[in-house]
Amino acid sequence: MLELYYFENSICSERALMTLAEKKVTEWIPHHVHLFKREQFDPEYLKLNPKAQVPTLVHDGQVIRESSLICDYLDDLYPEPSLKPRGSASIARMREWIKEADESGFEGVASLSFVIAFREKLMAMSEEDRRAYWAGQTVLARTQRQKSCVYEGFNSPYAMRAIATWEHIFQKIEETITDEHPWLMGDEFSLADLNFAPFIARLDGLQLVDPWLADRPHAQTWWQSVKDRPAYIEARVGPSAEETDKMAIEGARSAREFEEARAEYLRQYN
Numbered sequence: 001m002l003e004l005y006y007f008e009n010s011i012c013s014e015r016a017l018m019t020l021a022e023k024k025v026t027e028w029i030p031h032h033v034h035l036f037k038r039e040q041f042d043p044e045y046l047k048l049n050p051k052a053q054v055p056t057l058v059h060d061g062q063v064i065r066e067s068s069l070i071c072d073y074l075d076d077l078y079p080e081p082s083l084k085p086r087g088s089a090s091i092a093r094m095r096e097w098i099k100e101a102d103e104s105g106f107e108g109v110a111s112l113s114f115v116i117a118f119r120e121k122l123m124a125m126s127e128e129d130r131r132a133y134w135a136g137q138t139v140l141a142r143t144q145r146q147k148s149c150v151y152e153g154f155n156s157p158y159a160m161r162a163i164a165t166w167e168h169i170f171q172k173i174e175e176t177i178t179d180e181h182p183w184l185m186g187d188e189f190s191l192a193d194l195n196f197a198p199f200i201a202r203l204d205g206l207q208l209v210d211p212w213l214a215d216r217p218h219a220q221t222w223w224q225s226v227k228d229r230p231a232y233i234e235a236r237v238g239p240s241a242e243e244t245d246k247m248a249i250e251g252a253r254s255a256r257e258f259e260e261a262r263a264e265y266l267r268q269y270n
Contacts, residue, residue, distance in 0.1 A: 002028040005048065005056040007035045009240045011109060012067035013055040014198035019071040021231035022194065023078040036121075041136040052138050068098050068195055075191060083194060085185045094185050097192035101199060105169055107145065108162035109199045114149035115159050116206050116254045117247050122150050154257045163258075163265045166203065169196075170212045170219055177218035182225060189229070197226050201238035207251030208258060 002025070006013035020028060033039045033054050040052040048063055049056045057064040057073065064073050075083045084091050114122075122130055130150075137143045148156040176184055184192040200223060203209050213220045226232060239247045 001060060003031060003058040004028055005031040005033050005054055007033050007054045009243055010035065010054050011198040011202050014235060014237045015067040015195055016055045016057065016070045017235040018194055018197060018231050018237055019074045021234040022083060023074060025078055038136060050138060068102050071191055071195060083191045085188065085190055090185060094190050094192045097184055098195045101195045104165045105199050108165035109202050111145060111149050111158040111162040112206060113202060114146050115153050115156065117250050119150050119153060154261045159261060160265060163262050164269065166212060170216055173222060174216040174219040177222045182222065193226055197232060198237050205239035205244060205247040207248060207255060211259065
């Protein structure tokens with residue numbers, strides 16, 4: 001029995017959902033965990049995921065946590081079609097891409113999400129409700145990042161780090177993709193492409209992708225190819241219907257601040 005605990009507007013959950021769609025797995029039990037209703041702090045869920053994060057996969061009683069590990073596990077569990085390249089060295093290079101997504105890409109997207117989309121929602125709360133929202137969190141670094149982004153906006157050092165991170169990632173994608181090798185690992189779509197997809201979809205929802213890809217035609221082609229995959233569509237990767245318009249509005253409203261912050265980064269460090 002396969003069970004997935006997820007939140008529909010969670011970029012990490014979308015990784016697992018897209019992997020299930022790529023594998024054409026339909027026999028699984030969904031458990032929706034609403035993060036803004038604090039369902040991730042339910043004592044029963046914390047037994048499965050002590051970090052109070054989604055997604056969590058349970059397979060025949062075995063608990064698998066961390067989204068990229070869940071995707072890798074599902075690829076092994078359902079080996080066809082494979083989402084790994086052939087050869088140990090190629091698999092290592094694929095995992096290097098995923099490591100970059102996990103270690104810096106996620107934090108960058110999370111920071112920009114809080115600066116642009118979630119900041120208003122949290123600032124609209126009472127101080128007491130904001131304290132309660134953060135009080136239950138189990139990872140201090142995450143709480144500090146969120147607070148900085150909410151209270152400081154684009155002046156947060158996490159916002160500048162996020163811009164630097166994604167400037168680097170998009171340039172790396174641009175330099176990797178060619179007409180002959182349309183995917184990050186060459187000829188075939190892999191877990192490298194998949195693990196980036198929900199992160200970039202969130203940036204797209206925040207109206208940030210077009211500025212970054214304007215002068216990067218290979219990355220543009222790659223991103224369109226990712227969005228055209230049936231699994232991307234089936235998994236409904238990207239902001240949920242409820243959030244799409246709101247994120248677009250907030251993204252448009254923040255466009256000038258983003259461009260100014262990006263220009264400042266390019267002036268100082270590029």
